[in-house]
Amino acid sequence: MRIFTEKLTPVNKILFFITLISIASCQEPAKKTPTQEAIAKAYGIDHWDKVNTLNFTFNVDRDTSHFERTFIWEPKTKNVTYMSVTDTVSFHQDSIKRVSLIADKTFINDKYWLLAPFQLLWDKNVTFTEKESVAAPISKETLNVLTITYPSEGGYTPGDAYDFYYGSDFLIKEWVFREKNSPSPSLVYTWEDTQEIAGINFCTMHKDSTGTKKIYFTNLSVN
Numbered sequence: 359m360r361i362f363t364e365k366l367t368p369v370n371k372i373l374f375f376i377t378l379i380s381i382a383s384c385q386e387p388a389k390k391t392p393t394q395e396a397i398a399k400a401y402g403i404d405h406w407d408k409v410n411t412l413n414f415t416f417n418v419d420r421d422t423s424h425f426e427r428t429f430i431w432e433p434k435t436k437n438v439t440y441m442s443v444t445d446t447v448s449f450h451q452d453s454i455k456r457v458s459l460i461a462d463k464t465f466i467n468d469k470y471w472l473l474a475p476f477q478l479l480w481d482k483n484v485t486f487t488e489k490e491s492v493a494a495p496i497s498k499e500t501l502n503v504l505t506i507t508y509p510s511e512g513g514y515t516p517g518d519a520y521d522f523y524y525g526s527d528f529l530i531k532e533w534v535f536r537e538k539n540s541p542s543p544s545l546v547y548t549w550e551d552t553q554e555i556a557g558i559n560f561c562t563m564h565k566d567s568t569g570t571k572k573i574y575f576t577n578l579s580v581n
Contacts, residue, residue, distance in 0.1 A: 391486055393528075396476040400528040401475035405557030409433055411581040416468035419572040428577065429465055438465050454524050463514055472560060472575055474520070475530065483509050494523045494532045495546045496567045501531055507539055531562065547573065556580040 415428040430439040436451040440461040449458035470477055489503045501523040510517045521534040530549040537544040551563035556577060564573040 369486060387533055390479060390569035391488070391504075393488060393502075394486065394530040397475050397504065397522070397524060397530065398479045400559070402554070403476050403479065404481050406433075406476065408556065409558075413579045414468075414578060415577040416471065417572075417574050417576060419574075421570055426576075427464060427468070429468060431465070431469070438462070440465060441446070466514065470572060471564065474533070478504070478506060478522075480510070481506070492523070495534060495543065496532050496548055499531065500526055529559075553578065 368386045410432060412431045412433065413429070414431075415426055426442075428441040430441075432438075437448065438451060438461070439446065439448045447458055447461040447462075447463060449455070451462070454462050486508045487505045487507075489505075492501050492503045493499070494501050502525075503523045504524065505519060506522070507519040508516060515537070517538045519536040519539040521536070522530050523532040523534075524530050529552065532546065532548050534543045535545040536542070545566075547564040547566055548563045549564060551574075552559050552561050553559075558580065560575065560578055562575045562578065565571065
């Protein structure tokens with residue numbers, strides 16, 4: 359069975375700029391802050407334990423091009439099924455083999471876009487910093503910022519940083535990805551079109567500053 363044969367076009371490169379994986383379970387979780395917990399709760403993390411299966415399609419539109427891939431994830435059993443136009447791969451998250459490595463990388467990436475508010479609590483060995491009353495990069499709205507920085511070793515793309523711009527309701531309005539913790543943004547996207555499913559709030563649309571590049575989710579369902 360072939361896996362993920364799509365070439366890394368400019369659209370697909372977007373997908374791999376934000377690929378990361380939680381550090382091994384033997385390492386200590388990051389110390390929780392009130393802001394982390396408030397953001398995760400605003401998105402419904404208290405309902406996550408009830409989730410048996412999460413289905414979603416990750417879409418990328420850039421100008422006139424379109425790309426998508428679909429996942430079925432069973433978080434309690436750690437079974438994942440990845441489906442693209444050309445391939446279907448099923449794997450267990452604790453048993454990644456050569457044939458499932460790229461499928462796992464794409465799953466980690468796409469899941470992060472969908473569940474980043476929960477990753478603030480789930481991810482380990484990370485550091486957090488906070489700032490108040492900062493102008494958001496796209497809307498220029500005055501928001502607070504929570505920055506998560508990943509360790510320099512381990513995972514698929516170590517050392518990256520993410521700036522979460524959030525409002526008084528602790529919902530995320532925009533975010534910045536900074537590759538290798540660079541001072542300059544690598545990607546800047548909005549957070550829009552929040553949908554509530556089974557008590558969980560999913561952000562289903564992300565747009566860049568021009569509105570011509572979109573990363574969004576369809577076929578969302580929770581069992």
